[in-house]
Amino acid sequence: MNEALSTAPVAPASHALAAADYKSDIKPVWCPGCGDFGVVNALAKALAKLGLEPRNVAVVSGIGCSSRIPAYMSSYGFHGVHGRALAAGTGLKIARPDLTVIVTGGDGDGYSIGGNHFLHACRRNVDMTYIVMDNRVYGMTKGQPSPTTEPDWDSKLSPEGTGLREFQPMVIALASGANFIARAFTGDPNGLADVIVQAVQHPGFSFVEVLSPCVTFRPEQKEWKKIVRSDALRPTSDLSRAARRMLRDTGFELGVLYAGERPAYAPRGPRAMRPVTDLEARFEL
Amino acid sequence: MAYACAMEVEAAERYAELADQMSTHHNREVAELFAKLARIEGKHRDQILAKMGWASPPDTAVFRWETPEGAETTDYGELHYLMQPYHALKLAEHNEQRAAEFFARFAAARLPADVRAAAAEMADEEREHVRLIQEWLARVEPPEAGWDEDPDPPAVAD
Numbered sequence: 001m002n003e004a005l006s007t008a009p010v011a012p013a014s015h016a017l018a019a020a021d022y023k024s025d026i027k028p029v030w031c032p033g034c035g036d037f038g039v040v041n042a043l044a045k046a047l048a049k050l051g052l053e054p055r056n057v058a059v060v061s062g063i064g065c066s067s068r069i070p071a072y073m074s075s076y077g078f079h080g081v082h083g084r085a086l087a088a089g090t091g092l093k094i095a096r097p098d099l100t101v102i103v104t105g106g107d108g109d110g111y112s113i114g115g116n117h118f119l120h121a122c123r124r125n126v127d128m129t130y131i132v133m134d135n136r137v138y139g140m141t142k143g144q145p146s147p148t149t150e151p152d153w154d155s156k157l158s159p160e161g162t163g164l165r166e167f168q169p170m171v172i173a174l175a176s177g178a179n180f181i182a183r184a185f186t187g188d189p190n191g192l193a194d195v196i197v198q199a200v201q202h203p204g205f206s207f208v209e210v211l212s213p214c215v216t217f218r219p220e221q222k223e224w225k226k227i228v229r230s231d232a233l234r235p236t237s238d239l240s241r242a243a244r245r246m247l248r249d250t251g252f253e254l255g256v257l258y259a260g261e262r263p264a265y266a267p268r269g270p271r272a273m274r275p276v277t278d279l280e281a282r283f284e285l
Numbered sequence: 286m287a288y289a290c291a292m293e294v295e296a297a298e299r300y301a302e303l304a305d306q307m308s309t310h311h312n313r314e315v316a317e318l319f320a321k322l323a324r325i326e327g328k329h330r331d332q333i334l335a336k337m338g339w340a341s342p343p344d345t346a347v348f349r350w351e352t353p354e355g356a357e358t359t360d361y362g363e364l365h366y367l368m369q370p371y372h373a374l375k376l377a378e379h380n381e382q383r384a385a386e387f388f389a390r391f392a393a394a395r396l397p398a399d400v401r402a403a404a405a406e407m408a409d410e411e412r413e414h415v416r417l418i419q420e421w422l423a424r425v426e427p428p429e430a431g432w433d434e435d436p437d438p439p440a441v442a443d
């Protein structure tokens with residue numbers, strides 16, 4: 001990988017910070033047993049490993065259980081509107097390239113209402129990290145099927161299942177141009193922290209799909225810890241090789257799938273302030 | 286000893302987190318129990334620090350667990366908002382047993398004699414913790430059938 005491509009800010013903390021320094025005083029209200037606790041834990045550990053000052057980090061989210069994360073971190077945070085976390089994060093990163101921007105959310109927020117933003121965030125390749133806590137259900141609204149829910153998941157809100165094929169986030173990310181793609185599991189917060197470190201350090205748009213069990217509406221997901229395969233994915237910068245690996249993917253292989261070499265998006269030319277009249281003159285009204 | 290220290294640090298932090306989770310969900314009895322376990326693990330950490338003459342725990346970046354987390358760390362997924370002290374103590378018992386097995390493996394491995402001796406000592410300590418937890422368990426009422434039934438459940442009902 002070409003390190004020179006990285007536009008990630010280099011703002012190490014002047015003093016060593018511990019993971020606890022990245023957590024706020026607000027206690028999560030998630031259900032005990034929720035996988036999202038592992039993400040807060042891993043994110044704090046990752047930021048400590050990266051040595052970033054909390055004031056140089058912004059955590060941006062949409063709506064849903066997992067989107068509460070900004071409140072639980074001591075960094076800057078923005079709890080946005082449903083599905084629009086990537087739009088807000090992109091704007092923030094373009095306006096403040098010195099910040100490390102981490103966008104967080106769930107499968108409903110990111111792949112359904114925010115699905116179009118997901119495609120274009122991958123395509124634009126702005127230097128930020130997107131962490132999706134995928135529990136294959138809308139938990140906050142009490143258990144409706146999400147885009148990643150299995151077609152035969154039989155529940156009171158989806159009798160006999162939806163019959164709809166699941167959304168394939170990693171395939172979509174690969175096809176749309178994400179520069180770093182990985183899958184991790186909340187049952188391994190240390191492994192997840194390592195993946196987040198790599199994602200933040202990698203230039204361009206980094207996508208981390210996190211298997212995060214919902215013990216309330218999908219208690220069967222407690223079994224995920226028995227079927228995930230750690231380090232089953234090995235990073236490649238070869239797009240076709242990564243695509244072939246996805247053909248054999250069961251959804252439970254963990255690791256870095258793809259680490260590309262595409263330069264991160266950067267606005268062209270100097271960002272000079274101009275009067276609005278200059279802009280108006282360039283439009284045909 | 287770095288492993289032992291990291292194990293106690295991680296366990297203490299996790300028990301404190303679990304206490305917060307239970308407190309948030311108004312399960313005060315279990316919250317207090319997890320907080321107590323966090324204090325106990327913190328004391329174990331301090332004992333190791335004192336024994337080794339370390340001012341702070343060594344950098345955990347120098348090694349990785351073979352398992353996702355340390356042997357004494359409770360998996361987040363093991364919690365239930367209606368769990369009772371008995372369940373919390375069973376988790377603690379399981380953790381201490383895993384820790385004893387972890388150090389016993391070191392003690393039996395082909396390692397320098399001083400490392401094996403230290404591991405054997407830690408294994409003995411963890412076995413003592415298992416015994417203490419089991420004594421504690423004997424004083425706690427086991428849960429009745431249906432302990433996890435909630436007349437106003439968070440999940441959608443009929």
